[in-house]
Amino acid sequence: MLDFxxxxxxxxxxSAGLPTVQWSLLLAIAAVVGHLGQRHLALPKLVGYxxxxxLAGWAGFSGAAWPLQGIGLFLLELGVSVVLFQTGGRIAxxxxxxxxxxxxxxxxxxxxxxxAVYATLRWFDVRPAVADAVALVAIVSSPAVLSxxxxxxxxxxxxxxxxxxLSALGALYALTVVAARAGLLNGGGETRLAGLLYPVxxxxxxxxxxxxxxxxxxRLALQTMNPASxxxxxxxxxxxxxxxxxxxxxxxxxxxxxxxxxxxxxxxxPRPWAWPRQLGMAASLxxxxxxxxxxxxxxxxxxxxxxASTVLACVAARSVAKVAGVLxxxxxxxxxxxxxxxxxxxxAPLSSLALLLVSQVAVASxxxxxxxAAIALPAILLMEVFGAILATFVIYQAGESxxxxxxxxxx
Amino acid sequence: MPATAPAGAxxxxxxxxxxxxxxxxxxxxxxxxxxxxxxxxxxxxxxLRLMQRLDLPGAVVPEMTSSMIEVSTGICESAAHVLGExxxxxxxxxxxxxxxxxxxxxxxxxxxxxxxQQRIYDRxxxxxxxxxxxxxxxxxxxxxxxxxLGCPSADAALLMLHRMSRYxxxxxxxxxxxxxxxxxxxQFDSARLNSVSAFPMSGRAPxxxxxxxxxxxxxRATRTGVVRSMKDFYWDIRPKPEYGTIEIRVFDxxxxxxxxxxxxxxxxxxxAWFVHDEPFQPQEDDYLVYTYNRFQxxxxxxxxxxxxxxxxxxxxxxxxxxxxxxxxxxxxxxLGAGPAIxxxxxxxxxxxxxxxxxRQRQAQERLLAEVVRQGAQRFAARR
Numbered sequence: 001m002l003d004f005x006x007x008x009x010x011x012x013x014x015s016a017g018l019p020t021v022q023w024s025l026l027l028a029i030a031a032v033v034g035h036l037g038q039r040h041l042a043l044p045k046l047v048g049y050x051x052x053x054x055l056a057g058w059a060g061f062s063g064a065a066w067p068l069q070g071i072g073l074f075l076l077e078l079g080v081s082v083v084l085f086q087t088g089g090r091i092a093x094x095x096x097x098x099x100x101x102x103x104x105x106x107x108x109x110x111x112x113x114x115x116a117v118y119a120t121l122r123w124f125d126v127r128p129a130v131a132d133a134v135a136l137v138a139i140v141s142s143p144a145v146l147s148x149x150x151x152x153x154x155x156x157x158x159x160x161x162x163x164x165x166l167s168a169l170g171a172l173y174a175l176t177v178v179a180a181r182a183g184l185l186n187g188g189g190e191t192r193l194a195g196l197l198y199p200v201x202x203x204x205x206x207x208x209x210x211x212x213x214x215x216x217x218x219r220l221a222l223q224t225m226n227p228a229s230x231x232x233x234x235x236x237x238x239x240x241x242x243x244x245x246x247x248x249x250x251x252x253x254x255x256x257x258x259x260x261x262x263x264x265x266x267x268x269x270p271r272p273w274a275w276p277r278q279l280g281m282a283a284s285l286x287x288x289x290x291x292x293x294x295x296x297x298x299x300x301x302x303x304x305x306x307x308a309s310t311v312l313a314c315v316a317a318r319s320v321a322k323v324a325g326v327l328x329x330x331x332x333x334x335x336x337x338x339x340x341x342x343x344x345x346x347x348a349p350l351s352s353l354a355l356l357l358v359s360q361v362a363v364a365s366x367x368x369x370x371x372x373a374a375i376a377l378p379a380i381l382l383m384e385v386f387g388a389i390l391a392t393f394v395i396y397q398a399g400e401s402x403x404x405x406x407x408x409x410x411x
Numbered sequence: 412m413p414a415t416a417p418a419g420a421x422x423x424x425x426x427x428x429x430x431x432x433x434x435x436x437x438x439x440x441x442x443x444x445x446x447x448x449x450x451x452x453x454x455x456x457x458x459l460r461l462m463q464r465l466d467l468p469g470a471v472v473p474e475m476t477s478s479m480i481e482v483s484t485g486i487c488e489s490a491a492h493v494l495g496e497x498x499x500x501x502x503x504x505x506x507x508x509x510x511x512x513x514x515x516x517x518x519x520x521x522x523x524x525x526x527x528q529q530r531i532y533d534r535x536x537x538x539x540x541x542x543x544x545x546x547x548x549x550x551x552x553x554x555x556x557x558x559x560l561g562c563p564s565a566d567a568a569l570l571m572l573h574r575m576s577r578y579x580x581x582x583x584x585x586x587x588x589x590x591x592x593x594x595x596x597x598q599f600d601s602a603r604l605n606s607v608s609a610f611p612m613s614g615r616a617p618x619x620x621x622x623x624x625x626x627x628x629x630x631r632a633t634r635t636g637v638v639r640s641m642k643d644f645y646w647d648i649r650p651k652p653e654y655g656t657i658e659i660r661v662f663d664x665x666x667x668x669x670x671x672x673x674x675x676x677x678x679x680x681x682x683a684w685f686v687h688d689e690p691f692q693p694q695e696d697d698y699l700v701y702t703y704n705r706f707q708x709x710x711x712x713x714x715x716x717x718x719x720x721x722x723x724x725x726x727x728x729x730x731x732x733x734x735x736x737x738x739x740x741x742x743x744x745x746l747g748a749g750p751a752i753x754x755x756x757x758x759x760x761x762x763x764x765x766x767x768x769x770r771q772r773q774a775q776e777r778l779l780a781e782v783v784r785q786g787a788q789r790f791a792a793r794r
Contacts, residue, residue: 090447098509154528157453158511161445165512226777272449272780334457334510400453402528 023289026056030292038152046148046291046388053292054381057299066297067362067369068355074245079290080144080352081244081258082237082283085214087143087168088262089273090161101333102162106169109325109344110139113170116321117314121375124310130371136181137357137376138318138350139174141167145349145384148287149391157400159339163346163391166326168259171353175256178357179203182364206252211260214243218261219268227274237282255356290352291384297355298381302374311378322347339398346394349387350380422639424629427565427622430486430655433682433746434561437493437675438483439664440474440554441504441790442516449783451478451524451552452513455532461507468496475537476529476552480504480515486561490676490748497668505791514787517671518765519554519589519603519663522779526550526593536642547610553603556586556662556671558678559654565622572616572648572657573693574685575678576701579647579661580708580717581732585755586662586674587712588765591779600712600766603663604705612638613645614702618695625650647705661705666765666789673755676748681735683742690738696720713762732759 034048068076096103117138121131146164149155180203217239225232243261244254266273301307323344330340358376362369395401445452455477462471469484482504484496504515529549531541541548560575562568587600599605607613619625632638641649651658659678665671684690697720707715708728715728736756743752758764772782 092446092512095446095509095512099512156445156450158457161452161512228778270784272778272784273447274778274780334461334507336460399530399533402453402530 022061026052026061026292026296027285027288030288034288044149044152044388044392046145046152047385049288049291050295050381050385050388053295054299056292057296061296066300066359066373068297068359072293073359074248075286076290076293076352076356077244077248077254078241079286080255080356081240082286083144083147084168084171084255084259084353085236085240085262086147086273086283087164087171088259089266091165091168091263091266092270093263093267095165099333101329101331102165103169104329105162105326105333105340105343106166107325108329109166109322109347110170110173112321112325113139113318116317120313120317121310124313126310126375127371129368130375133178133181133361133368133372134314134375134379136174136178137354137361137372138314138379139177140170140350140353140357141322141347142349142351142353142384142387143167143171144287144290144353145351145388146346146391148291149349149388149395153392153395153401155395155400156402157398158335159342159346159398160395160400162335162339162343163394166343167347170347171255172259172263174353174357175207175253175259176204178360179207179253179256182360202251203253204256206250207247207256208260210243210247210250210252210254210257212264214239214257214261215264215268218265222269222271227271233280233282253360255353294352294355294384295381298377298384301377301381303378307374307378310375311382314375315379315383319345319348342394342398346391348383348390350383351387354380422633424626424641425652427568427650427652428655430561430563432561432563432567432686433679434656435487435489435493435675435679436484436559436561436654436656437487437497437671438481438557438559439497439517439668439671440479440481440556441664442518442521442554443478443480443508444514444516444521444783444787446512446514446784449514449780449787451476451521451529453477453530454511454513455480457511458504458507458513461510462503465503465507467499467503469500471500473532473534473537475532475540475548477532478521478524478529479532479552479554487675489746490672490679490751493675494669494672497672501668501790501792514784515790516783516787517554517588517664517666517790518769518786519587519601520592521552521554522591522769522773522782523594524552526552544610547606550606550609553589553606554664555603555607555660556664556674558659558662558675559651559656560659560678560682561654561656565625565650565652566620568650568655568657569620569622569625570693571682571685572650573618573620573697574691575648575657575659575681576615576693577691577697577720578681578735579659579701580704580715580728581735582659582661582674582678583663583705583708584712584715584728584732585677585759585764586665586670587709588663588666588769590766590770591773591782594779596770596773599710600764601663601709604661604709607645607660610645612643614647615698616644616646616649618693618698620693663765666768666786667792668790669754670765673748673751676743676746676751677736677739677755679746680739680743680748680752683746684739687742691721694720712764712766713759729759729762 030049030052033052034045037043037048038045114135118131118135247254247257326344327340361372443452443454455473458480472481474481482500487493508515526549529552531537589601589603592602617628647661648659700718700720713729716725717728717731743749
């Protein structure tokens with residue numbers, strides 16, 4: 001594969017560089033496979049994208065180096081940021097005043113997930129620092145996978161909505177804590193409280209500032225611009241792109257800034273969010289690229305039977321914990337037990353957000369990074385594929401898909 | 412897929428029940444929307460479950476698609492009584508919706524929902540109707556107000572029904588709140604009724620003033636196998652034998668419960684006028700202009716032309732409405748509906764109805780989703 005690439009690289013001198021050609025072709029193949037997989041095997045399109053990415057990664061595709069850096073890292077951050085901005089914009093804080101049980105569901109599922117994954121890894125004799133980092137990453141679900149599945153199934157309803165909101169809250173906790181932990185890992189032998197808190201405050205403070213600036217800029221623009229226009233959608237993506245680059249450059253967390261921007265904008269500007277329909281192609285392409293990137297990178301992990309059992313145990317513990325957390329706080333939350341079970345299961349996917357967190361840990365601690373990645377990367381690839389299938393199944397079972405023939409499928 | 416409704420036991424028409432003259436019952440079909448992009452949201456099951464736990468008057472039931480819900484009052488004596496019960500129901504709905512992070516909205520149509528994305532509510536009757544009517548059942552995601560009027564006897568009910576028919580355009584124009592369909596301004600004030608017209612058993616009830624003749628008609632209709640119960644008739648006004656009422660079904664769901672109660676007061680005052688003053692006897696020929704008047708009211712609302720069924724004279728519907736409201740004023744005061752009728756008269760003079768409010772909001776906001784959001788706040792009495 002590498003030899004072939006080298007020969008091709010000498011023969012071809014494209015204006016935009018060989019990686020552009022490689023990624024374009026990979027995207028094209030993924031688009032075809034995703035489409036065919038959905039049409040003939042009734043699999044989510046995302047499974048096709050991941051399969052192509054994983055095969056490319058296993059075959060030695062060199063388009064994405066680990067830990068992520070440069071344009072690859074930026075594109076992944078941008079994809080995650082756009083999704084998190086939109087997801088953050090679904091969270092109306094007043095909902096938690098009317099229904100505090102949803103917040104409790106979120107807190108419980110996050111806490112249970114951390115505890116279950118940490119305990120499982122310790123049972124497998126994994127070092128506490130590694131177990132801690134993997135358990136923190138396990139808190140997140142994938143808003144990107146959920147949004148892709150919801151778009152494919154045209155899902156709408158309490159299970160869909162709650163899974164998305166809980167995944168956004170999980171992202172908020174994990175991004176904050178992992179950014180703080182990564183800051184501490186950079187802090188060397190610091191033991192003073194002020195010294196320990198400083199990196200945390202820098203990351204959070206900068207993310208909040210960048211998030212607020214994005215929110216205020218969009219709030220200002222929306223006073224004169226129509227949210228349903230394409231120009232507003234372009235303004236949105238470019239503002240988030242600039243914010244992403246700035247947050248990362250100044251030492252903040254780009255996805256956290258985008259999530260906070262969405263959340264703040266929703267509170268400052270309670271009018272309907274009309275632009276997702278206009279974002280259309282741009283968001284789809286970014287999402288697809290991030291799914292491919294995740295699977296290409298994750299496939300490069302060191303796959304062996306010893307890791308496999310640890311990963312499978314982690315994934316199982318994580319799923320059980322998420323379901324248990326959502327179920328435990330379900331009474332009084334307005335959904336049935338069946339719906340709560342569905343919500344917990346729909347939060348199984350892992351994808352680009354988890355990869356970013358692992359990348360953050362890998363950059364912060366070159367010693368810890370490879371050990372965390374060895375467990376986290378296979379888990380991410382596994383749960384990108386099976387998580388998407390599970391979430392799709394849950395949405396159909398909950399009767400929340402409005403795709404043609406849905407009623408017929410349900411009998 | 413069956414070409415007609417499946418055959419079952421021979422259907423019979425229930426005997427006309429007992430009810431006190433001029434009592435009222437109001438049903439409101441309401442929209443459930445998400446609070447993100449304000450599209451319809453399939454939350455009927457969750458709303459029903461939460462509403463069951465509240466101590467409220469009347470009832471809450473599902474409707475054809477899962478983004479709809481229907482609330483109804485109990486038997487009410489007056490418009491004020493209706494308003495009291497609807498206010499309690501509204502407050503309960505808003506509380507449950509807040510808990511689910513959705514909103515409840517009035518209006519005869521959702522301005523931009525896509526009919527093909529709607530899901531039939533999982534109940535045998537709705538599944539059956541969906542199989543029979545195909546896409547029409549999903550296009551029936553429209554929202555109306557039904558007003559039941561108590562009648563002392565079956566014959567009195569038929570007399571009331573045919574008298575009331577002359578005032579169907581008035582009812583349509585006063586309640587019209589469905590100018591937007593599938594994201595477009597239809598140019599109609601009430602586009603909702605066009606969806607109802609697609610059903611084969613829609614339109615007007617047959618002209619008969621004797622219940623025995625109506626029973627004979629029902630028997631002939633059921634013998635064809637096309638009709639199995641009174642529910643299969645989607646008439647503008649139909650007798651409801653089990654309640655002992657007539658049911659007026661042409662109202663779009665208004666944007667507020669205050670308007671819904673005022674419309675019930677209008678119906679009750681009209682009925683009191685018919686009962687006490689007997690201002691005219693209905694004629695079969697009244698129906699010669701019925702469809703034209705109905706169309707005018709749907710299309711132009713309060714700006715419609717009204718053709719007097721007796722003289723054939725064309726006059727502005729607004730003038731006829733104001734004249735009617737003046738004639739009713741005494742009865743309305745007696746029934747405690749004076750303020751409601753006065754409020755309707757002021758709106759008629761100004762030419763304002765809910766359809767106009769929706770168009771004005773859209774002209775200002777240029778975003779139908781924002782119009783829905785403001786409609787939800789208006790329904791919840793938060794602005």
